[in-house]
Amino acid sequence: MSIDDFKRAAAEAALAHVRPGMKLGLGTGSTAALFVELLGEKVSQGLDVVGVPTSESTRELAERYGVPLTTLKEEPELDLTVDGADEIDPQLRLIKGGGAALLREKIVAFASKRMIVIADDSKLVETLGRFPLPIEVVPFGKETTRRAVERVARDLGLSGEIDMRRAEDACPIVTDGGHYIVDGKFGRIDRPEELAAALAAIPGVVEHGLFIGLADLALVASANGVVTIEPKGRSIPEASRRFA
Numbered sequence: 001m002s003i004d005d006f007k008r009a010a011a012e013a014a015l016a017h018v019r020p021g022m023k024l025g026l027g028t029g030s031t032a033a034l035f036v037e038l039l040g041e042k043v044s045q046g047l048d049v050v051g052v053p054t055s056e057s058t059r060e061l062a063e064r065y066g067v068p069l070t071t072l073k074e075e076p077e078l079d080l081t082v083d084g085a086d087e088i089d090p091q092l093r094l095i096k097g098g099g100a101a102l103l104r105e106k107i108v109a110f111a112s113k114r115m116i117v118i119a120d121d122s123k124l125v126e127t128l129g130r131f132p133l134p135i136e137v138v139p140f141g142k143e144t145t146r147r148a149v150e151r152v153a154r155d156l157g158l159s160g161e162i163d164m165r166r167a168e169d170a171c172p173i174v175t176d177g178g179h180y181i182v183d184g185k186f187g188r189i190d191r192p193e194e195l196a197a198a199l200a201a202i203p204g205v206v207e208h209g210l211f212i213g214l215a216d217l218a219l220v221a222s223a224n225g226v227v228t229i230e231p232k233g234r235s236i237p238e239a240s241r242r243f244a
């Protein structure tokens with residue numbers, strides 16, 4: 001079996017959590033794309049759901065597979081978001097944004113009563129940071145912001161390069177929100193909460209790819225099947241983002 005089979009198995013497992021009438025957040029990336037495809041099949045068989053896409057690419061996919069779409073303007077509160085991740089630690093803290101969709105992904109996950117992460121087991125880590133941390137920045141003052149990221153990381157004992165993410169033509173890649181991405185190659189992030197708070201305090205940083213206290217469940221597939229992982233010792237009370 002290949003990694004793609006594992007991704008599909010995780011996406012299939014997530015379908016079991018979808019109920020008729022649900023308002024869904026639709027994640028971005030290759031694993032979330034498989035979920036959107038499978039969801040489209042269910043919709044064609046009569047499942048009644050609506051989705052809010054977390055990127056323009058997911059919007060296109062959902063349209064192609066016939067998943068009815070809505071917006072956060074129409075539906076500010078969602079039932080469930082299903083999304084992939086670049087890294088997942090034992091507390092279900094995540095790194096996301098490898099596909100540059102982290103801002104809308106985080107807004108949509110935060111708007112959802114539950115978030116389920118779907119992944120193959122290569123995404124599981126003991127400590128976050130092997131995957132470069134994506135940080136979305138506004139174009140104005142981008143070098144000043146990049147240096148500020150470097151400084152706050154250094155203050156937390158993190159070293160490693162922080163590079164502007166560029167396309168093949170060497171131009172900075174532009175997110176759906178019109179921003180740039182810098183990737184922090186930190187290696188090992190021992191205190192993600194502190195880094196998250198420090199990054200959020202930098203003017204020019206729009207959002208960062210540390211998703212802390214957002215994921216309720218991870219469905220992780222490997223050659224042994226799909227396992228359900230729940231967060232151990234989550235550090236942010238669920239009440240902080242739950243709707244009545």
Ligand SMILES: O=C[C@H](O)[C@H](O)[C@H](O)COP(=O)(O)O
Binds near residue numbers: 032099102
């Ligand atoms: O910005 C992209 C997202 O955070 C993706 O969910 C993440 O990069 C995982 O993508 P994939 O399922 O393709 O590994």
